[in-house]
Amino acid sequence: MKALRIGLPVLLMLVLLAGCSAGKAQNVDAAQAADTLKSSLTFQDELSEATPEVRNRTYGISGEDVVAGKLYLSSGATAEEVAVFQARDEAAAERLLAAMQERVEAQKLAFEDYAPAEMPKLNNAVVERSGNVVALCIAEDNVAAQKMVKELIG
Helix, strand or coil: CHHHHHHHHHHHHHHHHHHHHHHHHCCCCCCHHHHHHHCCCCCCCCCCEHHHHHHHHCEEEEEHHHEEEEEEEECCCCCCCCEEEEEEHHHHHHHHHHHHHHHHHHHHHHHHHHHHHHHHHCCCCCCEEECCCCEEEEEECHHHHHHHHHHHCC
């Protein structure tokens, strides 16, 4: 009985601590976060929502890695872009993060001669991961984008 009196509170405390350490990213609505970034930041170009097929092709990813989220692409005249994805697990989140980083590097190569004025946006692209949520935001005001991404995904 004494072991139960000591063990039960310890078990309860561990459960509560585990719940608190799960982090904000576990409760993020990735699609809503992408919508908020798109509507709250200023973009020079009109961003359009991409289909899952376009998302997968653009990032070279498997749709199985993405549980939820959205990708907004520019018309191609600018490098502006917003993507927030909820990955199915930690390994998928790492793959998605790597794909976002590769996307930024590919866009740098594409825009350096085509539209060099876009390079500051690409050089300061926001690419973040919190838990299983990954985000990319390429915008003129990268400071505002960084702050908003941190607020939205943790």
